[in-house]
Amino acid sequence: MRITFVKKILANGQPCAKCADVERRLTASGQMARIDRVVVADERDPQSEGMRLAARYAIAAAPFFVVEDGDATTIHTVYLKFSKEIFGRRAEAVAEAQEMLRANPDLDLI
Amino acid sequence: MAEPLARSWAEPEATPEEQALAVLEDAFAEFDRIAISFSGAEDVVLIDLAARIRAGVPVFSLDTGRLHPQTHRFLETVRKHYGIAIEALSPDADEVAKLVRDKGLFSFYRDGHGECCAIRKIQPLRRKLMRLDAWITGQRADQSVTRSDLPVAQDDLAFSTAQHPIVKFNPLAAWTGTDVWDYIRRREVPYNPLHDQGFRSIGCEPCTRPVGPHQHEREGRWWWENAADKECGLHAQNVAAPIRRADLPVQRIPTRMTGR
Numbered sequence: 532m533r534i535t536f537v538k539k540i541l542a543n544g545q546p547c548a549k550c551a552d553v554e555r556r557l558t559a560s561g562q563m564a565r566i567d568r569v570v571v572a573d574e575r576d577p578q579s580e581g582m583r584l585a586a587r588y589a590i591a592a593a594p595f596f597v598v599e600d601g602d603a604t605t606i607h608t609v610y611l612k613f614s615k616e617i618f619g620r621r622a623e624a625v626a627e628a629q630e631m632l633r634a635n636p637d638l639d640l641i
Numbered sequence: 642m643a644e645p646l647a648r649s650w651a652e653p654e655a656t657p658e659e660q661a662l663a664v665l666e667d668a669f670a671e672f673d674r675i676a677i678s679f680s681g682a683e684d685v686v687l688i689d690l691a692a693r694i695r696a697g698v699p700v701f702s703l704d705t706g707r708l709h710p711q712t713h714r715f716l717e718t719v720r721k722h723y724g725i726a727i728e729a730l731s732p733d734a735d736e737v738a739k740l741v742r743d744k745g746l747f748s749f750y751r752d753g754h755g756e757c758c759a760i761r762k763i764q765p766l767r768r769k770l771m772r773l774d775a776w777i778t779g780q781r782a783d784q785s786v787t788r789s790d791l792p793v794a795q796d797d798l799a800f801s802t803a804q805h806p807i808v809k810f811n812p813l814a815a816w817t818g819t820d821v822w823d824y825i826r827r828r829e830v831p832y833n834p835l836h837d838q839g840f841r842s843i844g845c846e847p848c849t850r851p852v853g854p855h856q857h858e859r860e861g862r863w864w865w866e867n868a869a870d871k872e873c874g875l876h877a878q879n880v881a882a883p884i885r886r887a888d889l890p891v892q893r894i895p896t897r898m899t900g901r
Contacts, residue, residue, distance in 0.1 A: 625736055628759035635799040639758045
């Protein structure tokens, strides 16, 4: 299994706060050791690797994770869901739902 | 009840109404465990369209506990008008109680609407979708910038898991607000009376307000929140046209539905 973590740099050059938060959690939990690559989606550079990955997989929000396992590639846009499914770490359900909403802003209009 | 149905929605000359009918017909043919998500607003059009295809369409609605009384009454109007059951999905009582106990009844004005929506909408929706293989929404591309590329059928990346893929149909994706209201008037579809009071988007009572004729409907929701809350978005102008996603190991989507 090969895991790529994609984090974003805003158009003003600042790191995306949510990406920084997820990176902190990855580090604190020790999960960062199991991340194979960290890639930047730089809004100032559409050709940056992270932006190209976002375009390739039609991802609209950062951060996200690309998990390659044999022939299968899966994309995870919700950190807590990713953490549960890939690392087996259970999150509080409401926190996970909140993160799902952040990653999928249309859901609040349902 | 049955009416002549549309041609394939993939045909370029199909009208939005024909396309929506064809999408619904395909969706119902493809999935047994499928239901319409009804918010009690303009998406009543979905129910009217579905009722033209088959009787007793499965419908659920997220009863957050904070809806306008007019919306509750409208749900009842729709239930009777179409002779359908509407499953009201309630939030988990313990989760609501904890939120209210810890943060009060209006925490969203201070903390943002995320936590409240997660408890009152996302969690009940997630529980419902665990029992479905596909769902149908009234989402339209013209409703927000984040929906501008909305397809009529998509792998639901938000709720799918590796073990349980879910498909989301958006039959009204190509409709405009004008299309919706032309349809409602032409077919005399019942509608939520809040629309006559200037509400374009109708959600929970504390979080929804009327908008002016030239305001976007999204401006009628969570108006107190800062646009910075959306900073995680990868801005569309910087993201090249997406290719077909090869992400989730989801079930096959009929070829016609991915070719739009």
